[in-house]
Amino acid sequence: MENGHTGKHRVAVIGSGNWGSVASRLLASNTAKLPSFHDEVRMWVFEETLPTGEKLSESINQAHENCKYLPGIKLGTNVIADPDLESAVKDADMLVFVTPHQFVEGICKKLVGKLRPGVEAISLIKGMEVKMEGPCMISKLITDTLGINCCVLMGANIANEIAVEKFSEATIGYREDKEAANRWAKLFTTPYFLVSVVEDIEGVELCGTLKNVVAIAAGFVDGLDMGNNTKAAIMRIGLREMRAFSKLLFPSVRDNTFFESCGVADLITTCLGGRNRRVAEAFARNGGKRVF
Numbered sequence: 001m002e003n004g005h006t007g008k009h010r011v012a013v014i015g016s017g018n019w020g021s022v023a024s025r026l027l028a029s030n031t032a033k034l035p036s037f038h039d040e041v042r043m044w045v046f047e048e049t050l051p052t053g054e055k056l057s058e059s060i061n062q063a064h065e066n067c068k069y070l071p072g073i074k075l076g077t078n079v080i081a082d083p084d085l086e087s088a089v090k091d092a093d094m095l096v097f098v099t100p101h102q103f104v105e106g107i108c109k110k111l112v113g114k115l116r117p118g119v120e121a122i123s124l125i126k127g128m129e130v131k132m133e134g135p136c137m138i139s140k141l142i143t144d145t146l147g148i149n150c151c152v153l154m155g156a157n158i159a160n161e162i163a164v165e166k167f168s169e170a171t172i173g174y175r176e177d178k179e180a181a182n183r184w185a186k187l188f189t190t191p192y193f194l195v196s197v198v199e200d201i202e203g204v205e206l207c208g209t210l211k212n213v214v215a216i217a218a219g220f221v222d223g224l225d226m227g228n229n230t231k232a233a234i235m236r237i238g239l240r241e242m243r244a245f246s247k248l249l250f251p252s253v254r255d256n257t258f259f260e261s262c263g264v265a266d267l268i269t270t271c272l273g274g275r276n277r278r279v280a281e282a283f284a285r286n287g288g289k290r291v292f
């Protein structure tokens with residue numbers, strides 16, 4: 001699969017929040033170096049007007065920085081912000097989905113019939129859609145709506161740490177198409193971002209989703225000052241329950257996936273530093289009432 005015009009793959013990123021901006025920066029550093037990829041990374045921006053009156057996309061293209069979601073970090077001159085979804089994806093044959101999960105369905109519906117043939121996707125989105133028929137993984141939503149192959153990338157990846165090139169690992173999950181997964185791994189890997197590839201898309205994606213539930217419990221433990229032993233127990237039991245629940249939903253899920261970055265490592269980082277942990281701690285400290 002290659003882009004017809006130039007023989008080089010073209011990358012578009014759908015989403016420009018905190019992780020979307022960091023992912024675009026990381027990808028752009030690689031597309032600028034790797035001969036099989038076109039230099040430019042198009043980043044779709046959900047347009048906003050800044051307090052200065054300037055449009056966010058214009059500000060990004062002028063300063064090469066996302067002053068709202070990733071202030072102080074240069075994205076690279078080859079990251080081009082585009083507020084028009086159709087225009088952002090029209091030449092791409094590699095699409096990176098990285099919006100909050102609740103917007104994916106609407107975005108996919110807008111993209112039906114607008115993509116190049118043979119497009120490959122990857123989802124960096126943690127979460128799932130819960131429908132009347134049951135839970136639906138985001139990668140499946142993308143595949144079903146757009147009829148395209150979709151891998152996932154999950155891991156212990158707090159965006160602001162990757163933005164300043166602190167070492168992290170990540171896991172790509174795929175179904176069947178190993179060649180596509182390896183192409184994504186090549187595109188994402190840098191000396192400070194090491195990516196492994198496993199044939200267990202549901203396992204990888206469920207790790208990225210379920211660890212947030214355990215992180216809420218870890219936050220309660222912190223808020224109740226229950227100590228490190230209890231927190232470690234919550235994390236261990238939580239990991240075991242993540243595995244049991246994942247296997248209940250998808251019997252194909254593999255044990256080894258829980259030892260990859262997407263499993264135990266993401267669980268640890270989220271239980272130590274994530275937003276869900278922080279909110280749960282504040283809730284417990286406030287006697288079980290909302291603070292925000």
Ligand SMILES: NC(=O)c1ccc[n+]([C@@H]2O[C@H](COP(=O)([O-])OP(=O)(O)OC[C@H]3O[C@@H](n4cnc5c(N)ncnc54)[C@H](O)[C@@H]3O)[C@@H](O)[C@H]2O)c1
Binds near residue numbers: 015125127157
């Ligand atoms: N931030 C992290 O450290 C991190 C790490 C790993 C994975 N993720 C995952 O990445 C995904 C994106 O998170 P983020 O941190 O980049 O987001 P964010 O919270 O920083 O930004 C929210 C984004 O949503 C956009 N938005 C608002 N309303 C919208 C609408 N109606 N339609 C479309 N977009 C709209 C905003 O413009 C903004 O770009 C999430 O699924 C998250 O779980 C985040």
